[in-house]
Amino acid sequence: MDNLEVIGIDLGGTAIKLGRVLKDGTCREFITIATPQPAMPEAVVEAIIAALEQLNSERKCIALGVGMPGPADAEGRIAKIAINLPGWYDVPLADWLEKETGLPTIIANDANCAGLGEAWLGAGRRFRNMILLTLGTGVGGAVILDRKLFIGHRGAAGELGLITLNPDGPPCNSGNQGSLEQYVSVRAIRRITGKEPAELGKLAKDGDKEALAFWEEYGRWLGAGLASSIYILSPEAVVIGGGVSASAEFFFPATLAEIERRVMPTSRVGLELLTAQLGNQAGIIGAAKLAWQMLEGRANN
Numbered sequence: 001m002d003n004l005e006v007i008g009i010d011l012g013g014t015a016i017k018l019g020r021v022l023k024d025g026t027c028r029e030f031i032t033i034a035t036p037q038p039a040m041p042e043a044v045v046e047a048i049i050a051a052l053e054q055l056n057s058e059r060k061c062i063a064l065g066v067g068m069p070g071p072a073d074a075e076g077r078i079a080k081i082a083i084n085l086p087g088w089y090d091v092p093l094a095d096w097l098e099k100e101t102g103l104p105t106i107i108a109n110d111a112n113c114a115g116l117g118e119a120w121l122g123a124g125r126r127f128r129n130m131i132l133l134t135l136g137t138g139v140g141g142a143v144i145l146d147r148k149l150f151i152g153h154r155g156a157a158g159e160l161g162l163i164t165l166n167p168d169g170p171p172c173n174s175g176n177q178g179s180l181e182q183y184v185s186v187r188a189i190r191r192i193t194g195k196e197p198a199e200l201g202k203l204a205k206d207g208d209k210e211a212l213a214f215w216e217e218y219g220r221w222l223g224a225g226l227a228s229s230i231y232i233l234s235p236e237a238v239v240i241g242g243g244v245s246a247s248a249e250f251f252f253p254a255t256l257a258e259i260e261r262r263v264m265p266t267s268r269v270g271l272e273l274l275t276a277q278l279g280n281q282a283g284i285i286g287a288a289k290l291a292w293q294m295l296e297g298r299a300n301n
Helices: 041-055 093-101 110-121 186-193 197-205 209-233 243-262 279-300
Strands: 005-011 015-021 027-034 061-068 079-081 089-091 105-109 130-135 139-145 237-241 272-275
Touching: 005 041, 005 110, 005 279, 015 041, 015 279, 027 041, 027 279, 041 061, 041 093, 061 093, 061 110, 061 279, 093 105, 105 110, 105 279, 110 130, 110 139, 110 237, 110 279, 130 209, 130 243, 139 209, 186 197, 186 209, 186 243, 197 209, 197 243, 209 237, 209 243, 237 243, 243 272
Parallel strands: 005 061, 061 105, 130 237, 237 272
Antiparallel strands: 005 015, 015 027, 079 089, 130 139
16 A cells, blocks of 8 residues: 555646645645636546546556535535536536546545645644634635544535624625625635735735734634634634635734633633644645545445
């Protein structure tokens, strides 16, 4: 098994990332291809197959793991919906890939993959219980309990970015209103400030008072949203990933202060607030971990 590999795939709206990963988590090779536009399921599968021919030329790969921007079913076979990809409703993605490649395949929500990757080899590796939020175009979430990914009985658990922060707030693509995503996502930052997160981060570094005040308010929103998840799950760590986390130094103090203000000490004792460590490979690593777990489960049955 030492020389065998699985391929982790992170499917996004603009790019598809793929990596060959050994059983110890070592990523041997990493490539990125453009997501076909429009990103219809058939076109995406064709692009993945072509990339796999390039990446698996030595035929060492024995399984595939795929993270996708939306929920999968509990068995990791069907892409239930991808809000930002056209035509993605109940797509039997694992079956299609298995038919084309002959490789056993498992799929999962991309934030779940990122959370599993961080729990395995990243910021969460010291903890048995943690949650992850990805602060990007939307806000994804993942729950790790006893070092295992928790997805609920139908596979859709862990949507931490969709909890209600303000019942009268802006509408959300999920159908909710005033969700946490509507206050801390990239889209929300653009709506509220008219600026990009990176621009606000640079302004804050330069001491701009308005930018610093925005990040403090942002930290309060994030802390208020996290309070609900902390009360329910009492994790050892909260890991924050996604592009907005690059400015964590400007909002983490306010986030921690808000958590301490809202959450009883008994529910947050020893809690650590951390930034993710695996960057844009987190989804690939987590998807690969799912593939290795699938193979181990089959071997034990």
